Amino acid sequence: MDRRDFLKTAGGGLLLGGSCAYAFRLLTASGTATPATAAASKRRWGMLIDLNKCRPDCTVCLEACREENNVAHHTDERWDVHWIRKVALHDTSGRPGVDKRVLLLCNHCDEPPCAQVCPVQATYKRDDGIVIVDPHRCIGCRYCMIACPYDARVFDFKESDDWPNKDLPKRSHGVAEACTLCAHRLDRSEKPACVEACDKINVGALLVGDLNDPDSEISRVISSNSVKRIREDLGTKPKVCYIGL
Amino acid sequence: METRFEKIDGTSAQYYLALSVLAALAVAGFACTLWVSQQGLWRTGMNNRVPWGVQIVMAIYYIGLSAGSLVISGLYGVFGKVEYKPFARIAVYAAMLLLIAGLLSIATDQGRIDRFFVQPFVHLNPRSLFSINPALYVGYILICMVYLWALLTERSWLAPGLATLALAWAVGVHSGTGAIFGFNARMLYESPLLPASFVVAAMASGTALMIVLIVALFKLTKRHVDDDLVLWLGRFLRACLLVVLYFMVAENAFRLYVVQGREAGLYYLFEGFHSTVFWGGLIFLGCCVPLLILFNRRTGGSVRWVVFASVLVIGGVLCERYVIVLPGLTYSPDLFPGMQVVGLRSQEGITSYSISVVEVFQVLGVLGTIGFLFLWGLKAFRLMPTEARIDRPQANFGRGFSGQAAR
Numbered sequence: 265m266d267r268r269d270f271l272k273t274a275g276g277g278l279l280l281g282g283s284c285a286y287a288f289r290l291l292t293a294s295g296t297a298t299p300a301t302a303a304a305s306k307r308r309w310g311m312l313i314d315l316n317k318c319r320p321d322c323t324v325c326l327e328a329c330r331e332e333n334n335v336a337h338h339t340d341e342r343w344d345v346h347w348i349r350k351v352a353l354h355d356t357s358g359r360p361g362v363d364k365r366v367l368l369l370c371n372h373c374d375e376p377p378c379a380q381v382c383p384v385q386a387t388y389k390r391d392d393g394i395v396i397v398d399p400h401r402c403i404g405c406r407y408c409m410i411a412c413p414y415d416a417r418v419f420d421f422k423e424s425d426d427w428p429n430k431d432l433p434k435r436s437h438g439v440a441e442a443c444t445l446c447a448h449r450l451d452r453s454e455k456p457a458c459v460e461a462c463d464k465i466n467v468g469a470l471l472v473g474d475l476n477d478p479d480s481e482i483s484r485v486i487s488s489n490s491v492k493r494i495r496e497d498l499g500t501k502p503k504v505c506y507i508g509l
Numbered sequence: 510m511e512t513r514f515e516k517i518d519g520t521s522a523q524y525y526l527a528l529s530v531l532a533a534l535a536v537a538g539f540a541c542t543l544w545v546s547q548q549g550l551w552r553t554g555m556n557n558r559v560p561w562g563v564q565i566v567m568a569i570y571y572i573g574l575s576a577g578s579l580v581i582s583g584l585y586g587v588f589g590k591v592e593y594k595p596f597a598r599i600a601v602y603a604a605m606l607l608l609i610a611g612l613l614s615i616a617t618d619q620g621r622i623d624r625f626f627v628q629p630f631v632h633l634n635p636r637s638l639f640s641i642n643p644a645l646y647v648g649y650i651l652i653c654m655v656y657l658w659a660l661l662t663e664r665s666w667l668a669p670g671l672a673t674l675a676l677a678w679a680v681g682v683h684s685g686t687g688a689i690f691g692f693n694a695r696m697l698y699e700s701p702l703l704p705a706s707f708v709v710a711a712m713a714s715g716t717a718l719m720i721v722l723i724v725a726l727f728k729l730t731k732r733h734v735d736d737d738l739v740l741w742l743g744r745f746l747r748a749c750l751l752v753v754l755y756f757m758v759a760e761n762a763f764r765l766y767v768v769q770g771r772e773a774g775l776y777y778l779f780e781g782f783h784s785t786v787f788w789g790g791l792i793f794l795g796c797c798v799p800l801l802i803l804f805n806r807r808t809g810g811s812v813r814w815v816v817f818a819s820v821l822v823i824g825g826v827l828c829e830r831y832v833i834v835l836p837g838l839t840y841s842p843d844l845f846p847g848m849q850v851v852g853l854r855s856q857e858g859i860t861s862y863s864i865s866v867v868e869v870f871q872v873l874g875v876l877g878t879i880g881f882l883f884l885w886g887l888k889a890f891r892l893m894p895t896e897a898r899i900d901r902p903q904a905n906f907g908r909g910f911s912g913q914a915a916r
Contacts, residue, residue: 341855341856342551342556342557342558342856343551343556343557344557344855345557346855349852349853349855350853351850351851351852351853351855351857352850352851352852352853353845353848353849353850353851354848354849354851355847355848355849356847356848356849357847365853366845368844377694380636380637381634381636381637381638381639382634382637382639383628383629383633383634383637383639383640383643384624384628384629384631384632384633384634385632385634386628386632401624401628401632402620402621402624403619403620403621403622403624403625403628403629404550404619404620404621404624405618405619405620405625405639406560406561406620407637407639407689409557409560410560410561410693410695410698410838411693411694413694413695413842413844414842414844415558415842415844418557419550419557419560419620420549420620421549421550421551421555421556421557422549422551423549437548437549437550437551437620438546438549438550438619438620438621439620439621440620494844494845495843495844498694
């Protein structure tokens with residue numbers, strides 16, 4: 265082998281080796297997790313909504329969420345951002361007594377399609393089960409919105425001046441977002457804003473707790489009631505369940 | 510007879526006018542994208558229920574046209590049809606630019622374009638089709654570049670291998686693009702047929718585009734092209750169209766037959782603006798009329814009619830891309846089967862989407878960019894053949910056309 269061949273082989277080998285190393289690094293990189301403690305990684309946050317207690321015309325949880333998380337409000341419904349919303353269900357077959365009001369939000373699925381499709385791993389599932397978006401990384405492709413079968417994700421189409429909670433940043437336009445289950449409050453052992461607001465008016469229709477702990481309030485209520493999750497057949501394993509759905 | 514390739518003159522007034530118009534469109538599109546990136550995507554017609562619009566439709570459309578165009582160069586490189594060698598270079602160049610157009614359409618549609626050029630490379634998600642597909646797209650562009658280099662430098666022994674690789678990769682590109690929608694839980698998206706359906710619609714649109722491009726380019730540059738070369742492509746196109754129709758029937762029959770999908774299937778076929786696009790744009794004008802033209806003995810044997818049919822197909826496949834993307838978004842997500850969901854504070858139920866002026870300019874901007882690059886390429890590289898003739902045996906008195914005396 266002469267010098268030219270040696271250099272060609274070495275150069276080619278270096279390029280090939282470098283590419284393989286880069287590919288290996290990329291393929292084995294997992295979604296980033298928060299700097300959660302070892303104890304937190306054994307926790308699995310879930311939510312229970314008791315529709316029998318939820319008052320049809322009450323909106324305190326919706327407003328509390330907006331205030332706490334700087335969820336932008338736009339008068340035009342096409343671009344209005346909402347992490348939790350209330351809808352009315354009408355039974356199209358005309359069965360009586362089935363019409364009801366339901367709260368809809370991110371289900372924090374154990375198999376989140378949104379995290380699967382995010383090209384930059386901006387959407388990911390934390391060790392404690394909360395599905396969250398990193399607004400600094402999101403490129404705004406909206407594929408997560410397409411992938412979510414619950415229509416739970418929203419996009420900041422428009423910049424907003426609303427900034428009610430100065431303790432938290434507000435998002436710029438161009439990123440996707442969804443309910444974070446008030447992860448910042450849960451990390452401080454506080455209740456999410458919606459749960460706290462509902463408790464304050466003595467309704468208590470919302471409950472958030474550790475599904476992995478059989479002694480937690482949520483686990484006890486789930487085991488002693490008939491609960492439903494939305495579209496469980498899809499295999500997403502949603503962690504928001506409902507009584508009275 | 511060896512094909513000779515040359516650069517076009519590119520000194521005529523029409524050439525410079527065309528370049529200027531395309532450049533102006535590109536600048537206007539770029540300006541619109543810049544404005545939207547600063548103002549927010551609310552300036553487009555998209556909203557929280559319809560987060561993807563015409564830019565995504567155009568992206569998948571360009572990607573389809575690209576893979577289809579490559580088929581023409583594959584006729585020479587893969588299937589050994591040497592009579593199509595004259596078109597191989599423009600086909601590969603067009604295929605490359607069309608895929609760049611697809612990537613441009615995607616890039617200009619992002620909420621944070623600044624991050625789009627960094628984050629996907631640093632934090633690639635190998636499970637996401639939005640990571641897998643760009644890898645396929647970039648690989649495809651690189652293969653096209655190498656293939657074009659091999660053709661331009663007359664390394665014809667590389668052509669079969671590269672052409673085969675390009676064609677196989679194109680099938681991967683297409684299937685991946687179809688899977689973005691098909692591998693999804695939305696009612697009008699979920700379909701294992703979509704990857705294959707994408708490939709066939711790509712073949713049809715790409716072939717149609719090449720027919721129009723070849724006839725137009727050769728006519729404008731006063732070069733000879735044998736009618737039979739175009740007519741054969743017309744016969745290939747009609748076969749592609751039959752397969753496209755078959756897939757349309759199969760997909761919709763499934764939705765209508767199975768109870769679970771029936772309501773959504775009926776919405777797709779008979780409600781909303783998209784159903785007009787489907788029946789009028791895709792089925793009637795995009796498939797049936799071209800098939801009638803191409804199968805008819807008289808019109809199918811006329812280059813003018815074949816070109817007309819091809820223009821219809823180009824429009825028809827654009828309609829097909831539109832009905833792949835939009836109805837799946839405007840239809841209400843099936844959260845509570847059997848129940849009607851009425852929003853109290855936000856949009857629920859069936860919604861709508863209308864294209865904004867800004868998006869039209871963004872689309873024209875991308876078209877202008879690749880159009881400009883294509884015209885410039887014709888002058889910069891030896892892409893155009895001096896003529897495109899089918900070599901026929903000299904003993905064949907009846908159909909000889911080269912003017913040489915039979916020996």
